[in-house]
Amino acid sequence: MRVWLVTAAEPIPSDGVRPMRFMGLARALAGRGHEVTLWTQTFFHHTKRHRFPADTEYEAEGYRVVALRAFGYQRNVSLRRYASHWRFAQRLADEMPRRAAPDVVVASLPPLDTVAAVADYCAGRGVPFVVDVIDPWPDVFVDLLPPAVRSVGRMLSAPLSRRARRIFTRAHSVTALSEQYVGWARRLAAPREVAARVFYPAADIEAFDRLAAAQAPAPEAGPLRVVYAGALGRAYDLDCVIDCARLLASDDGPAACFLIAGDGPERERLERRAAGLGNVEFLGWLDAAALARLLASGDVSVACYRPGATQTVTYKLFEYLAARLPVVCSLEGEMGAMIRREGVGASYRAGDFADLAQVLRKLAADRDELGRMASRARRFAEASGDARRVYGGMAGFVEEAARPGTEEAVA
Incomplete structure (x- = not known):
């Protein structure tokens, strides 16, 4: 044919x-x-x-x-x-x-x-x-x-x-x-x-597994490793993520550190916004192998969209889930409902950095439940997103x- x-x-x-x-x-x-x-x-x-x-x-x-x-x-x-x-x-x-x-x-x-x-x-x-x-x-x-x-x-x-x-x-x-x-x-x-x-x-799960095979698992103690991987552009609300990081940095021992991979027109501005924050790291553009290793090293991921975003289901969802990363998502529609239904992450109010911080504190406080979420994430990715x-x-x-x-x- x-x-x-x-x-x-x-x-x-x-x-x-x-x-x-x-x-x-x-x-x-x-x-x-x-x-x-x-x-x-x-x-x-x-x-x-x-x-x-x-x-x-x-x-x-x-x-x-x-x-x-x-x-x-x-x-x-x-x-x-x-x-x-x-x-x-x-x-x-x-x-x-x-x-x-x-x-x-x-x-x-x-x-x-x-x-x-x-x-x-x-x-x-x-x-x-x-x-x-x-x-x-x-x-x-x-x-x-x-x-x-x-x-x-x-x-x-x-x-x-x-x-x-x-x-x-x-x-x-x-x-x-x-x-x-x-x-x-x-x-x-x-x-x-x-x-x-x-x-x-x-997501290409077979390729991810091959590229991430040499990565040691994330440590069970210490701050939650929150991963964002994608474009640094206006479509994504990384301002909210950085403001959340600033709020968590004031805690007695920050609940989370943020690893931001990617590049785009907003990078310089975002780096200036995050200046002085020890719990935010900009990694720049990563090739496929480096990105797979980063995802494998994380504890949780963030899908951060601006208020009023029209996306339904995005590529980020199954890329994160395939890496056993529960997804903290700002979308209220189909993707947010899927995450909650399958028990593979959590939701926060778009644009509300305090709400995002509260969600991350809760996940950091219950590593056992986070581990169960990670297992469900991988199973769901294999069944619906491979x-x-x-x-x-x-x-x-x-x-x-x-x-x-x-x-x-x-x-």
């Missing part, structure tokens, strides 16, 4: 970074004997740089990568970014017809432009396509607006909403990061019933979409 995967923003093998969703799916499909092509652009969203100076193709990990030259941009919210999406969609529309047609296409949403280009291509050739919902554009932007102006935001984004609705009325089926996103897609597809399934953002299981299941779902006799998409 010939399968195309289309993504504007995810990593590819030559990036040398942690594999994410489409690399995991490409590996799973190739491992099942399919001919896989991963379409993307030369510009890499995460580094804000072009990978290649011109269109590039190469083979890696058993599948083919096609990177098309499009526009770059420096800011996530900018006209230049939307011009980049439009250009990549235009390039796809030009290049896809030059190849032998696939049996099925999976397209990552966002952006709308590229998925619409895939929908047009597939509708003209009777090829089923699957939409993988990473973020519910454009609704996610409207939800970020103050309540008083959301009605204006909905009015201004109405053309984009109509485009999203047309995509889902034409899609064969839907995959998504969360139940909430599946529900969103089904509402847009209504009244048509669309097959849909959740595949959580998964990359081989998750992307193997997603590959099976894609195979089903390509099977003759399954529901036809609306032209």
Whole structure:
């Protein structure tokens, strides 16, 4: 079977970074004997740089990568970014017809432009396509607006909403990061019933175990080792974490020390904010092996999002849980509920450093319960968030979409 995967923003093998969703799916499909092509652009969203100076193709990990030259941009919210999406969609529309047609296409949403280009291509050739919902554009932007102006935001984004609705009325089926996103897609597809399934953002547990094998376990005594690993940007509320550290530093023997791994535009400002705190350490960017060792050395992790954050289930969840790190999370929705239901962490009020400090003090005071949480964390990661299981299941779902006799998409 010939399968195309289309993504504007995810990593590819030559990036040398942690594999994410489409690399995991490409590996799973190739491992099942399919001919896989991963379409993307030369510009890499995460580094804000072009990978290649011109269109590039190469083979890696058993599948083919096609990177098309499009526009770059420096800011996530900018006209230049939307011009980049439009250009990549235009390039796809030009290049896809030059190849032998696939049996099925999976397209990552966002952006709308590229998925619409895939929908047009597939509708003209009777090829089923699957939409993988990473973020519910454009609704996610409207939800970020103050309540008083959301009605204006909905009015201004109405053309984009109509485009999203047309995509889902034409899609064969839907995959998504969360139940909430599946529900969103089904509402847009209504009244048509669309097959849909959740595949959580998964962690490569086998690779983590291999890389972390030499790390000694964290000491049972001493301050709680709290780990954050990720981007140092505005999306994450590390100000709250640093203020929590300052509060705990005033305790008689701090209850926790904070290990912050990663880099980003907010790093210098955050380091200045944490100046003088002996219980905060910035580790910078870590390669995969160093990151695995850090996670294995921790006692607990923090998933710190700002008040009003719209994320549902994030990659951090299963990366932390796979390392036996209970997760202290500020998200109130699906991810927070999952953590509480499975007994693999705790919640705190977003933006409330005193509440975060209280949660960490409680965990530090009951190491036996923390150990039980760690065991449950690993079991839950193995059952629901292991990359081989998750992307193997997603590959099976894609195979089903390509099977003759399954529901036809609306032209």
